[in-house]
Amino acid sequence: MRIATWNVNSVNARLPTVLAWLEAAQPDVACFQEIKCIDENFPREAFESLGYNVETHGQKSYNGVALLSKYPLSDIRRGLPGAETGGIAVDGVEAPDDQARYIEALVESPTPIRVGCIYLPNGNPVGTAKFPYKLAWFDRLNAHARDLLAHEEPLALCGDYNVIPTPQDADKPEGWVGDALFQPESRAAIRALKYLGLSDASELGNQPPGTYTFWDYQAGAWQRNHGIRIDFALLSPQAADRFRGIETHRDARDMDKPSDHVPVVVDLALD
DNA sequence: ATGGCGATCTGCGATCGA
Numbered sequence: 680m681r682i683a684t685w686n687v688n689s690v691n692a693r694l695p696t697v698l699a700w701l702e703a704a705q706p707d708v709a710c711f712q713e714i715k716c717i718d719e720n721f722p723r724e725a726f727e728s729l730g731y732n733v734e735t736h737g738q739k740s741y742n743g744v745a746l747l748s749k750y751p752l753s754d755i756r757r758g759l760p761g762a763e764t765g766g767i768a769v770d771g772v773e774a775p776d777d778q779a780r781y782i783e784a785l786v787e788s789p790t791p792i793r794v795g796c797i798y799l800p801n802g803n804p805v806g807t808a809k810f811p812y813k814l815a816w817f818d819r820l821n822a823h824a825r826d827l828l829a830h831e832e833p834l835a836l837c838g839d840y841n842v843i844p845t846p847q848d849a850d851k852p853e854g855w856v857g858d859a860l861f862q863p864e865s866r867a868a869i870r871a872l873k874y875l876g877l878s879d880a881s882e883l884g885n886q887p888p889g890t891y892t893f894w895d896y897q898a899g900a901w902q903r904n905h906g907i908r909i910d911f912a913l914l915s916p917q918a919a920d921r922f923r924g925i926e927t928h929r930d931a932r933d934m935d936k937p938s939d940h941v942p943v944v945v946d947l948a949l950d
Numbered sequence: 951a952t953g954g955c956g957a958t959c960t961g962c963g964a965t966c967g968a
Binding site for chain 2: 688689692713715739740741801802803841855858859860893895896897898899900907909936939
């Protein structure tokens with residue numbers, strides 16, 4: 680079974696590109712980030728026509744995540760636990776987290792797998808409330824991951840983590856030193872998530888350094904290969920046992936009207 | 951040394967992303 684994760688950077692602005700990729704790559708499950716629309720404006724019929732069940736957690740203008748699956752989806756969760764006080768505080772007063780960045784479901788494949796679709800906060804600029812919001816969101820994710828891992832079942836946490844874990848994950852690491860994606864706290868948070876017992880599918884597949892997943896639209900970053908690896912699929916032991924392979928679809932960055940991220944596809948023996 | 955692109959709608963300029 681193939682599970683894809685892709686930050687599409689607006690599903691409506693990029694619908695033909697997204698559909699063309701889906702038809703060619705044929706993932707069984709797709710995790711989309713940055714759909715940038717409310718649920719009512721998600722083009723669900725276009726995906727249903729390709730045989731997908733569709734669940735969304737949308738938001739006006741920004742963020743938004745979706746799960747597509749050729750198998751039935753159940754046990755849907757929208758948002759991480761702790762949303763009541765997880766937002767950006769205003770004048771020191773706690774606020775709810777109103778940003779749509781997480782959707783999870785049980786994929787009812789022959790061997791079922793729970794899939795979490797993650798759009799982790801960017802956190803820039805460091806020194807503003809956005810950075811502690813990123814770290815607090817990460818803490819909530821890690822707490823939830825710990826709970827899910829206790830089930831000892833196949834689990835994949837896929838998405839745009841907005842973290843450059845190591846210097847080898849950037850073409851020009853020196854250019855990211857002041858950036859929220861490369862702060863020691865951000866890097867420690869994704870390490871802590873892995874240390875709960877999750878395996879990075881990229882490591883299982885021995886992907887070489889330079890397997891980037893994002894290139895900025897600006898400054899000819901794509902043409903100069905100034906990329907970073909920030910999109911990941913993290914697998915529970917029960918999912919990692921069934922790992923068959925991983926592909927990073929670099930060619931998608933050269934499609935018409937490309938997203939600034941490319942899809943990552945993980946193949947698991949669940950069917 | 952800086953900006954450079956692309957999407958949204960607050961909509962033809964401001965805000966956000968990474």
